[in-house]
Amino acid sequence: xSGRWQWFHRLGSPKWFYEKTTRWLPWLVGAMALFLxxxxxxxLLFLPPDYQQGHTSRILVVHVAVAxxxxxxxxxxxxxxxxxxxxxxxxxxxxxKHAAPLGAWFTFxxxxxxxIWGSVMWGTWWEWTDSRLVSMLFQLFLLLAVISLRTAxxxxxxxxxxxxxxxxxxxxxxVIIKYSVDWxxxxxxxxxxxxxxxxxxxxxxxxxxxxxxxxxxxxFLAVSLILATRNEIIERENKAQWVRELVAQAN
Amino acid sequence: xxxxxxxxxxxxFLAMGGYAFNVWSxxxxxAIFLIANLALPxxxxxxxxxxxxxxxxxxxxxxxxxxxxxDSAGWEVSMTGDEK
Numbered sequence: 001x002s003g004r005w006q007w008f009h010r011l012g013s014p015k016w017f018y019e020k021t022t023r024w025l026p027w028l029v030g031a032m033a034l035f036l037x038x039x040x041x042x043x044l045l046f047l048p049p050d051y052q053q054g055h056t057s058r059i060l061v062v063h064v065a066v067a068x069x070x071x072x073x074x075x076x077x078x079x080x081x082x083x084x085x086x087x088x089x090x091x092x093x094x095x096x097k098h099a100a101p102l103g104a105w106f107t108f109x110x111x112x113x114x115x116i117w118g119s120v121m122w123g124t125w126w127e128w129t130d131s132r133l134v135s136m137l138f139q140l141f142l143l144l145a146v147i148s149l150r151t152a153x154x155x156x157x158x159x160x161x162x163x164x165x166x167x168x169x170x171x172x173x174x175v176i177i178k179y180s181v182d183w184x185x186x187x188x189x190x191x192x193x194x195x196x197x198x199x200x201x202x203x204x205x206x207x208x209x210x211x212x213x214x215x216x217x218x219x220f221l222a223v224s225l226i227l228a229t230r231n232e233i234i235e236r237e238n239k240a241q242w243v244r245e246l247v248a249q250a251n
Numbered sequence: 252x253x254x255x256x257x258x259x260x261x262x263x264f265l266a267m268g269g270y271a272f273n274v275w276s277x278x279x280x281x282a283i284f285l286i287a288n289l290a291l292p293x294x295x296x297x298x299x300x301x302x303x304x305x306x307x308x309x310x311x312x313x314x315x316x317x318x319x320x321x322d323s324a325g326w327e328v329s330m331t332g333d334e335k
Binding site: 044045046047048049054056058059062063066102105109113116117120220223224230234235238244247248250 | 258285287300
């Protein structure tokens with residue numbers, strides 16, 4: 001194994017990942033804190049109330065950022081799953097394993113925040129005939145299925161492969177979620193066209209705040225997933241000399 | 252008041268134009284979501300390190316007694332972890 005593929009396998013080395021993320025984490029956490037603070041302060045204090053929704057538009061900054069980011073979990077798990085199936089790289093499966101519960105948190109918050117907003121703006125907490133709502137709920141169930149599949153299958157390698165397959169298939173639902181509002185337009189509004197005009201309903205005050213929040217939420221996803229993956233590395237690689245040294249040095 | 256802030260008083264800010272429950276419950280859930288998914292892995296890290304440390308100590312103890320035994324018998328032993 002030389003030349004072209006070396007970087008790929010080095011990338012898959014738990015030790016390489018652990019050492020790199022030790023150096024990246026402070027920067028990622030710093031950036032996350034900065035974007036989160038700016039996003040939340042902007043959304044809560046500076047965002048002008050919407051001409052129809054009033055102050056509930058502050059909910060949408062969080063809802064849109066978390067909902068959009070929640071759609072990246074199945075593609076992420078599918079890519080990691082493919083790497084697991086084809087190259088048997090352990091690190092990919094460690095990432096996939098911890099992506100599933102985090103994705104469930106994202107999806108739950110999407111549903112909850114949307115519901116709390118809808119309860120006053122739509123006059124209903126839930127609508128079974130709305131394709132966006134139902135396909136998002138389905139994503140939550142799919143993620144819970146991936147999580148229980150992992151615990152249900154005793155052989156770790158078989159479990160990893162089964163989860164990888166389900167993650168790849170689960171990507172179909174992401175496409176359905178994305179286009180549900182265009183294909184079957186019932187209650188949930190389609191994505192709003194962005195306007196450059198200050199003071200218009202979809203003006204920069206709203207979408208730049210949302211953009212800041214999206215970056216914040218993606219950074220948070222990265223930080224949380226990296227922390228969980230590092231834990232998994234310490235546990236699974238506990239026979240390696242470098243992990244022994246790391247454990248010995250910890251207080 | 253800082254220019255651009257949409258509220259004239261703290262009371263008005265808390266009231267959120269009548270949508271206090273909706274706005275604040277979503278932001279509370281958001282805060283729980285953020286804190287939980289950072290605090291839980293950090294807590295788990297402490298637990299894992301403590302457990303692994305205990306495991307290593309137990310292992311060291313075992314290796315030492317094997318070494319003593321081997322020494323007294325005059326054998327050469329090498330164990331995992333010795334090579335690097």
